[in-house]
Each structure stands twice: as C-alpha cells, then as structure tokens.
Amino acid sequence: MPPSYEELKKLCTQFRKTIIEIIYEAKSGHPGGSLSLVEILTTLYYLHLNHDPKNPYWEERDRVVLSKGHGCPALYTVLAELGYFPKEELFKLRKLGSILQGHPVRVLNSDNSNLRYVPGIEVSTGSLGYGLSIAVGMCIGFKMDNKPNKVYTICSDGEHQEGSTWEAIMFAGVKKLDNLIEILDYNKLQQETKIDESVDISPLKEKYLAFNWQVYEVDGHSIEQLDSILTQAKQFQGKPKVIIAHTVKGKGVSFMENNVDWHGKAPDEKLKQLAIKEIVEKG
Amino acid sequence: MVTIYGTRASREGLGEGLLTVAEQYPNLVAVGADTADSTTLGLFAKKYPEKFINVGIAEQNAVGIAVGLSLVGKLPVVSTYSMFLVGRCWEEIRQSVCYNYTNVKLIGTHAGITVGLDGASHQILEDIAIMRVLPNMKVIVPSDAVEAKKIIIKMLDIDGPVYVRLSREKLPVITNENDEVEIGKGKILIDGDDCGIISCGVMVYESLVACEMLKNEGISCRVVNLHTIKPIDEEIIIDTAKKCKCIVTCEEHQVNGGLGSAVAEVLSRTYPVIQEFVGIENKFGESGLPDELMRKYHLKAENIVSKVKSVIKKK
Ligand SMILES: Cc1ncc(C[n+]2csc(CCOP(=O)(O)OP(=O)(O)O)c2C)c(N)n1
Numbered sequence: 002m003p004p005s006y007e008e009l010k011k012l013c014t015q016f017r018k019t020i021i022e023i024i025y026e027a028k029s030g031h032p033g034g035s036l037s038l039v040e041i042l043t044t045l046y047y048l049h050l051n052h053d054p055k056n057p058y059w060e061e062r063d064r065v066v067l068s069k070g071h072g073c074p075a076l077y078t079v080l081a082e083l084g085y086f087p088k089e090e091l092f093k094l095r096k097l098g099s100i101l102q103g104h105p106v107r108v109l110n111s112d113n114s115n116l117r118y119v120p121g122i123e124v125s126t127g128s129l130g131y132g133l134s135i136a137v138g139m140c141i142g143f144k145m146d147n148k149p150n151k152v153y154t155i156c157s158d159g160e161h162q163e164g165s166t167w168e169a170i171m172f173a174g175v176k177k178l179d180n181l182i183e184i185l186d187y188n189k190l191q192q193e194t195k196i197d198e199s200v201d202i203s204p205l206k207e208k209y210l211a212f213n214w215q216v217y218e219v220d221g222h223s224i225e226q227l228d229s230i231l232t233q234a235k236q237f238q239g240k241p242k243v244i245i246a247h248t249v250k251g252k253g254v255s256f257m258e259n260n261v262d263w264h265g266k267a268p269d270e271k272l273k274q275l276a277i278k279e280i281v282e283k284g
Numbered sequence: 285m286v287t288i289y290g291t292r293a294s295r296e297g298l299g300e301g302l303l304t305v306a307e308q309y310p311n312l313v314a315v316g317a318d319t320a321d322s323t324t325l326g327l328f329a330k331k332y333p334e335k336f337i338n339v340g341i342a343e344q345n346a347v348g349i350a351v352g353l354s355l356v357g358k359l360p361v362v363s364t365y366s367m368f369l370v371g372r373c374w375e376e377i378r379q380s381v382c383y384n385y386t387n388v389k390l391i392g393t394h395a396g397i398t399v400g401l402d403g404a405s406h407q408i409l410e411d412i413a414i415m416r417v418l419p420n421m422k423v424i425v426p427s428d429a430v431e432a433k434k435i436i437i438k439m440l441d442i443d444g445p446v447y448v449r450l451s452r453e454k455l456p457v458i459t460n461e462n463d464e465v466e467i468g469k470g471k472i473l474i475d476g477d478d479c480g481i482i483s484c485g486v487m488v489y490e491s492l493v494a495c496e497m498l499k500n501e502g503i504s505c506r507v508v509n510l511h512t513i514k515p516i517d518e519e520i521i522i523d524t525a526k527k528c529k530c531i532v533t534c535e536e537h538q539v540n541g542g543l544g545s546a547v548a549e550v551l552s553r554t555y556p557v558i559q560e561f562v563g564i565e566n567k568f569g570e571s572g573l574p575d576e577l578m579r580k581y582h583l584k585a586e587n588i589v590s591k592v593k594s595v596i597k598k599k
Binding site: 064106107108116123124125126127128131133134135136137138139140141142143145150152164165168169171172 | 313334335337339340342344345347348349350351352353354355356357358360375376379380383384385
C-alpha cells in the first residue's frame with residue numbers, strides 16, 4: 002500500500018523541519034532551493050520511483066539525477082527516511098568524513114584506492130548544467146539494451162541559463178528519449194536575483210515544446226497534482242517529458258520564501274527555532 | 285638510419301583498435317561530435333551504427349552522455365578533436381568524468397602543432413597538462429599509429445577515466461606490430477649513457493633521429509618512449525637519471541605542465557639531475573605545414589641535439 006496524501010503531507014512537514022535542522026547543524030548549505038524540492042522529491046520517491054532502499058544498486062531501479070546538486074539537503078533527508086542510510090548521517094552533513102558532502106557524491110574518496118559508494122546517490126553533481134546530459138546518456142544506455150528503467154532528473158530554473166542544458170534538451174527531443182522525465186523546480190529565483198531580473202528563461206513551456214518535448218505544468222507543492230502528472234508523464238510515449246513545477250524558493254518558512262538572501266546560508270539558533278515553529282504550526 | 289615503417293596518422297589507431305576488439309566488448313559505445321570520419325571513430329560507427337551516437341557539435345553533451353552511459357554499465361569511448369574535447373569540456377571532465385569515477389574513455393585527436401594548416405585554434409598544446417592534473421585520470425600519448433592501436437585496445441580494460449592523445453598528420457611509424465606495449469611502462473628504444481632523452485608522441489621519432497646524429501659525434505644517448513604520462517613510470521625515469529646524469533624531455537606540447545614537468549616532478553624528489561626541455565615555449569602555434577611548424581617551433585631532431593649538448597655541459 003502506498004502512503005496516503007495525508008501521510009505524505011505529514012512527511013513533508015517533517016522533512017522541512019529536518020532540512021532546517023541539518024543546515025543549521027552544518028552551519029552552511031542551501032535552504033531555499035532545498036525547501037522548494039520537498040513535495041517533488043517526496044511524491045517521486047514514495048509514489049513513483051521504482052527502487053528498493055534495501056538494495057540501492059538493484060539493476061532494475063529507475064535513476065534519479067539531482068542536477069541542481071545544492072538542493073541535496075532535501076534529497077538526503079528523503080533518502081534517510083526511506084532507509085538508504087541511517088538518519089544520524091544527516092547531522093554529519095558537510096562535516097569532515099561524512100558521506101553527505103556539501104554537494105552530492107556518488108563515490109567518495111575517489112582516488113581509486115578506497116572507494117566509498119553513497120547509497121541512493123546516482124551521480125555526483127554540484128556544478129550546474131551537467132545533470133541533464135548525464136541523464137540523457139543513461140536513457141540512451143537503457144534504450145540500447147531495451148530496458149524499461151526510467152531516468153528522472155531534477156533541474157533548476159537557473160540551470161536553463163547554462164548552454165549545456167540546452168544541448169541536452171535539443172538532443173533528447175530529437176532522439177525522442179521517452180524514458181527521460183525531467184522535473185523542473187521553477188522557483189523563479191537564482192543565487193542573487195530573480196531569474197527574470199538577470200537573463201530570463203521564459204517562456205519555458207514554448208521553448209520545450211519547440212524542442213519536441215511533452216510539457217506538463219503543475220503546482221510543485223501539490224502532492225496530488227504531482228502524483229497525477231507523474232502518472233501521465235510515465236505513460237506518455239514518444240517524447241522526453243518535462244514537468245514544470247511551479248514552486249516557491251524557501252517554501253514553508255515565511256522569511257525565507259521568495260528571498261534570495263536565503264539561497265545559500267544557514268539560520269542562526271534564533272531563526273532556526275522560528276523556522277521550525279512555523280513549519281510545525283503550518284504542517 | 286632510423287628504421288621507419290612508413291608514415292601514418294596515430295588517429296588511425298582509434299578506429300582500427302576499436303574494430304579489432306569490438307566483439308569482445310559488447311558494452312562498448314562510441315560517442316562522436318560531427319567529426320567521426322576525421323577521428324576514425326567512423327570505422328566503428330559504420331560497422332556498429334546501433335552503438336554509435338553522434339551528438340552533433342555539442343562536445344559538452346558528448347561528455348555528459350558518455351558519463352550517463354558509463355553509469356548504466358556501458359563502456360563509452362568519446363572522441364573528437366582534442367581541443368574541443370578536453371579543452372572545452374575540462375570542467376565537465378573534472379566533475380562528471382573524474383570526480384564521479386566513471387569509465388569514460390576520452391580520445392582526443394588532432395592534438396599538437398602537427399595539425400598544421402588549421403592553425404593555432406586547432407593545435408592544442410596544453411592537453412597533457414590539463415588532463416594529468418586531474419585525480420583518477422590516466423594520460424597516454426602513443427608514439428605512432430601502430431602503438432596507438434595497441435593502446436586503444438588495452439585502455440578498454442582499465443577501470444576509470446583515460447585520456448589518449450592522437451595526431452591528425454601522417455607521421456613516421458617507428459614501432460612494429462610485434463612490439464609489446466604496456467600502459468604505465470616506458471620503453472628504452474636505444475641505450476646510451478651520456479644523456480637520457482625521454483619523449484612521447486611524434487617526438488619519439490625525432491629523438492631517435494637526434495640520437496643517431498649525436499652518435500656520429502661520439503655522444504651516446506638513451507632514448508625512452510614514455511607514452512604513459514600518468515601514471516608515470518618512475519622506475520625508468522630514475523634509472524635513466526642514474527645512468528646518464530642528465531635528461532632532455534621532448535614533447536609536442538607546452539613545456540609548462542606536460543611530459544617534461546611530469547619527469548621533473550619525479551626527479552626533483554628522487555634523484556635530481558639537470559634537465560632540459562624540448563617543447564613549445566609558452567607560445568601559440570600558427571598555420572603551416574607540420575614539418576615547417578616543427579622547425580619553426582624547435583621540435584626537430586636538431587633542436588634535441590643542441591639541448592642534449594648543452595645539458596651534458598651542465599652535468
Ligand atoms: C556552473 C555553476 N555556476 C555557479 C554555481 C554557483 N551556484 C550555486 S546555486 C546557484 C544558483 C541557484 O539558482 P538555481 O540554479 O535556479 O537553483 P535554486 O534557485 O533552485 O536553488 C549558483 C549560481 C554552481 N554551483 N555551478
């Protein structure tokens with residue numbers, strides 16, 4: 002039995018709280034772009050992804066590429082809850098020796114003598130604009146072998162200012178890679194400004210359509226909508242799919258919402274308490 | 285006289301090598317970027333079209349796709365002109381290929397000044413430096429087409445990222461089909477004790493010619509073909525330094541950061557001896573015939589001869 006929407010909403014509240022706690026504990030990190038991902042990741046991992054946390058390298062699993070690597074506190078929080086690694090690890094985020102690096106790492110200590118693989122992390126990311134190409138490569142690989150695995154990649158709006166993202170979009174559309182599902186966390190903010198104050202990326206829907214993608218738009222904080230669109234996107238054949246998820250950067254913490262100041266810093270003790278209080282009350 | 289077995293471009297080793305063993309590597313996939321005929325990846329592509337991906341003129345996408353392929357169990361070989369492969373995509377190679385510890389094989393063709401007429405925009409002279417600095421990366425510069433083919437075949441068995449540097453131009457073939465090649469091991473081609481000449485790529489041939497010229501003047505040199513620059517064969521370098529007490533390194537690459545630097549890094553902490561560098565001296569190239577350029581940029585045997593003489597004086 003998959004969890005109910007109610008249960009998932011409760012989990013989202015818990016995840017938001019944990020994200021704030023672990024970023025506070027790490028004294029650094031990216032709360033804004035993590036909080037915008039919570040419903041996206043929760044719906045994906047709990048309702049749609051074909052995976053097995055007990056067997057993270059299971060061949061049949063779908064792949065998830067977190068292209069916007071700085072959103073990893075959200076991913077780590079979901080993976081820990083699912084049992085990919087012990088929850089204690091979360092509080093070692095960004096600390097020396099931790100498997101939970103500041104940006105996601107698939108294999109640690111990669112000096113090729115002492116490889117430590119991190120369960121649940123499929124690709125090392127952190128430099129924006131690379132994930133979509135990697136996801137495309139995975140899709141081609143699966144298609145070559147007639148395998149049914151799907152590849153989900155989570156990109157940011159800011160990454161659409163990178164040329165490499167468009168190379169991948171163009172290629173995927175031309176090659177009709179329908180095992181590719183991109184979820185675009187469209188929170189409209191980047192590091193220093195609103196996207197449309199620097200180099201605007203709109204209209205995204207029209208651009209993707211012109212590149213031969215199937216396009217969906219949802220409220221990225223509605224588990225119901227995400228669930229229903231993911232169901233449709235999974236079934237749709239013949240084109241790569243993008244779900245443009247309209248989100249709010251910093252969602253759930255009013256002083257962080259829509260505020261670039263909270264892109265990449267940790268709250269102090271007082272603000273952490275305030276944030277958690279608000280998250281819990283709203284939840 | 286230095287024996288040569290005709291002239292061929294080392295890039296031919298790529299297509300031939302892959303075709304030779306393709307059946308033994310069912311997970312082999314080739315990725316090209318609108319240059320497959322010139323890299324010779326086209327040979328593989330024609331026989332195995334279902335295992336060839338042409339991304340168009342989109343090198344970053346080529347590298348990213350190769351990373352994705354590797355992460356789902358394929359053995360991707362990406363090839364285009366080295367300038368655009370390792371030059372343009374350096375950061376992606378660092379982040380996605382090396383840091384991710386993937387099994388991506390990068391084959392850069394048209395490297396070095398011998399690209400000739402296309403001019404400096406296409407003559408990458410910095411690739412050895414920028415690839416060897418990357419953790420997990422292996423860097424190999426075959427001396428000719430025959431050696432290139434063997435190296436292409438052998439690198440498929442290496443776990444992790446590899447960069448192989450190949451040339452566009454027909455250049456002397458100095459090794460023969462039966463010569464053994466071991467990745468990570470240099471080879472003494474001629475032994476001598478007045479000076480050690482350590483070279484890679486086309487400069488191995490020039491070194492052999494220089495060695496002949498020096499022999500006629502009564503100077504005996506050891507010539508080492510050091511095709512693998514990373515991991516470097518420390519043993520052969522130290523042995524050469526001990527025997528000859530001076531070294532000349534020769535490369536078709538900037539003297540900063542390439543083979544010469546790699547050799548110096550070994551010697552300075554193990555057995556320091558005086559060393560001279562033959563290579564491009566902090567310059568861009570230009571259009572011209574390969575031989576004209578080799579002359580103008582001091583990469584010919586004569587240039588090696590004079591460096592050998594001057595280094596011997598400083599012993
Ligand atoms: C290639 C690259 N350039 C710059 C950065 C630094 N950086 C980290 S996050 C970020 C912008 C975040 O905006 P966006 O990508 O839209 O993510 P979100 O708003 O969802 O956090 C920048 C510029 C980076 N990580 N990678």
